[in-house]
Amino acid sequence: MPVSNPIPERYHRQVILKGFGEEGQNKLSTARVLVIGAGGLGCPALLYLAAAGVGHLGIIDHDEVALSNLHRQVLYDTTDIGQPKAERAALKLARLNNEVGIIPYVMRLQPANCLEILSGYDIIIDGSDNFSTRYMVNDACVLLNKPLVYGAVSQYEGQVSIFNSGEIRTNYRDLFPHPPAAGEVMNCAEAGVLGVLPGIIGTMQASETIKLITGIGEPLVNRLYTFNALSNLSYEILVSRTDLSASLIPADTYQFEQTNYDWLCGMPSGSLEIGLRQFNNMAGKAGILVIDVRENGETPLVQEFPHIQLPLSLLRENLADLNAETVVFFCQSGKRSLQAAQWLKDIQGPVKNIYSLQGGILNWRSPITE
Amino acid sequence: MNNTDIHIMVFGQLAEITGTANLRLPFVADSDLLKAALLAQFPAMGKVNFIIAVDKKPATKNVTISSESVIALLPPFSGG
Numbered sequence: 001m002p003v004s005n006p007i008p009e010r011y012h013r014q015v016i017l018k019g020f021g022e023e024g025q026n027k028l029s030t031a032r033v034l035v036i037g038a039g040g041l042g043c044p045a046l047l048y049l050a051a052a053g054v055g056h057l058g059i060i061d062h063d064e065v066a067l068s069n070l071h072r073q074v075l076y077d078t079t080d081i082g083q084p085k086a087e088r089a090a091l092k093l094a095r096l097n098n099e100v101g102i103i104p105y106v107m108r109l110q111p112a113n114c115l116e117i118l119s120g121y122d123i124i125i126d127g128s129d130n131f132s133t134r135y136m137v138n139d140a141c142v143l144l145n146k147p148l149v150y151g152a153v154s155q156y157e158g159q160v161s162i163f164n165s166g167e168i169r170t171n172y173r174d175l176f177p178h179p180p181a182a183g184e185v186m187n188c189a190e191a192g193v194l195g196v197l198p199g200i201i202g203t204m205q206a207s208e209t210i211k212l213i214t215g216i217g218e219p220l221v222n223r224l225y226t227f228n229a230l231s232n233l234s235y236e237i238l239v240s241r242t243d244l245s246a247s248l249i250p251a252d253t254y255q256f257e258q259t260n261y262d263w264l265c266g267m268p269s270g271s272l273e274i275g276l277r278q279f280n281n282m283a284g285k286a287g288i289l290v291i292d293v294r295e296n297g298e299t300p301l302v303q304e305f306p307h308i309q310l311p312l313s314l315l316r317e318n319l320a321d322l323n324a325e326t327v328v329f330f331c332q333s334g335k336r337s338l339q340a341a342q343w344l345k346d347i348q349g350p351v352k353n354i355y356s357l358q359g360g361i362l363n364w365r366s367p368i369t370e
Numbered sequence: 371m372n373n374t375d376i377h378i379m380v381f382g383q384l385a386e387i388t389g390t391a392n393l394r395l396p397f398v399a400d401s402d403l404l405k406a407a408l409l410a411q412f413p414a415m416g417k418v419n420f421i422i423a424v425d426k427k428p429a430t431k432n433v434t435i436s437s438e439s440v441i442a443l444l445p446p447f448s449g450g
Contacts, residue, residue, distance in 0.1 A: 041450045129450035152447035154382050159447050175428060176446045180419040191383065193449055226381055226444060231391065235379060235442055237423045242430055 010097070011053050024214035025053060029099075031213045034058035034121035036109060036137055038085040040072040040198030041127030041151045041205060047075065048206035050093040050100045054213070057093065058121055060105040061085040072195035109133060111257045114140045123212060125149045125205050131179045132261040138163065138172040139249050143256055145169075147212055151205040156194050158201035161224040161239065162208055170222045173245035175237075179261075197229050272341040273358040274328070280367045282328055282355075283307075289324035292361075293331045293340045304366050312336045319347050330357035330364070374437050376404075382445040387414045397437060401429035404441070420445045 007015045007022065015025050031054050035042045038061040049057060065073070065080040065088060073085075080088045086104035093102050105117065109128075118124055118140050126137050126148060134152070141148040147165035150172060152158065163171045204225075211219040222239045250256040274282075282288050283305035290307035293315060310318060312331070327344060329337035337356040344354050357364065378393040385391045395411070398404045401422050409416050422429045423442045435441065 037450050039450045127450045129448065131446070131448045134448060151450070153449045154445075154447040157382055157447070159444075175421060176419060178419070180446060191449070198450065224444075226442075228381070228391070233379070233391075235381070235423075235444075237421070237426050237428055237442070237444065240427070240430075244430075 010099075014052065019216050020214060024216065027214050028053050028210065029055045031123065032056040032058070032121045033123045033125060033209060033213075034060065034118060035125045035127055036060050036133065037127035037129060038073075038075065038089040039063070039069065039127060039129055040153065040193065040195075041202035042125070043073045043075040043089070044199050044202035045125055045127060045151075045206040045209070046089055046093055047096065048203060049209060050097045050102070052206075052210055053097065053099060054209075056101045056103070056121075058103045058105065058117070059086045059089050060107065060109055060117065061089075062106060062108040072193065072198050074199065109136065111136060111259055111261065115144060115253060115256065118146060119144055121146070123147050123149060123209055125151070125209060127151060127202060127205065134172065135179050136259075136261040139256060139259070142169075142171050142249050143253065148172075149205045149209050149212070151198075151201045153193050153198045153201050155191055156197060156230045157226060157228045158197055158204075159224055159226050160201055160204045160208065160220055162212065162219050162221045163239075165212065165219070166221045168222060168241060170239040170241055171245060171249070173248050174239050174242045175224060177242070177244045177248055194229055200227065200229065272338060272345065272354060272356050273334070274355045275358055276363070276365060279328065279330075279355075279357050279364070282326065287325040288328060289322065289326065290328045290330065291322075291340070293329050293336050294361075298332060300361065302361060312340060315340055316343060319344055320349055323350055325351070326353040326355070327351045328355045328357065331360050332362055333360040334358050334363075335360075376435065376437070376439065376441060379440075379442040381443060382447060384415070384418065384420055384443050384445050387412050387418070388443075393443075398435060400432050400434050402432040404435060408443075418445060 011025050014020055015022055033054050035046050038059050063085050065076045065083055065085055067081055075089045075092050084106045086106045090102045090104040114136055124141055124146050128134055141164050148163045150161045208219050211217045224237050227234045250259050283290055292307050292309045293312040295311045329340040331337040341354045341356040374397055375394040376397050380388050380391050380393050395407055398407055401424055421444045424433050424439050
């Protein structure tokens, strides 16, 4: 007489659920899920997926644990500060459930490695913290035809959705076709986030992933769920395919790998910035125009090197008139000047070399005192 | 007949521009007119990316608004 396998004690409480059963557990045990970002969203998602017995978990994060992460990134403790997140997460999850195969990737996800890494998984969870990664992962999932469990937070609110799954396939660009410009949307570092909020949203991502794998319930396919923790209001919008979105996604692997997502997302690439020494070597030389983009009245006033004043608020309309071989912008801290450099680069005018003084005038020292 | 206000749910940092998460504006008949009214009242909205959703659907093209329509403004979030 055949003896049926006893339900493993570890998963007993979910296997006895109606609609879940041993079949659901078996599906989980063979599933391969990649979590992008082991931060506020990734930590709770990983904890629940490992606990539930998802067979294989990939964790990609290039970052290290910082003290300011600990109020929301619940996989880490004080002794983890300075350690790579992906490795620490993998270690702790292995303690939680040694039946799960866990692969940490301590690296930055980039167009050059993205498709290869994602292609080894069935479902991708986006828990990243920036638009460059989000648009890159979205486009990669469309190209690879992989379900994407999207989650994002800001301050007291979060969003969850599933893209690229089901009969009608939609993606994030059907909602927001173009990435916002730099500075348009603040990230957690600048805008803040209630620690428990990514806990709620990341846990929902885990829940949606389990529903997708096991086929239970009605996952948030083509529905963007928005939740506000202050008011407890939630709101859902239905996502439909748009022609614009389809036209914006790279056509093939080659095009994808050539796409500069940092650039698309308005994140000025570091090459525009110059340090103190390079700046001092340039200032005052022929063919080099130094521009102060601070608003009128900002101090300290600068008399040590020749420059013109063109406040950022007036810069855009005057960009095309700038005519020098090299233009170097500076401001108070280096942020506005970097924006100015980006704008000038964008118009593709006559200026050949465009730079921004890193750290701004507040960190500037004359060549004599340096 | 449509002399009533329309009620708009405002999400994310857009609420910092509107000053409220529950905005009321005089009735307008479609989403293009709504967008124009929003930009007139809150010029800062011209600089940010957001969706106008009418009855749960993003207004990717101009759509009609009725006095019963549920309207929401949603910005993209990037935090994790």
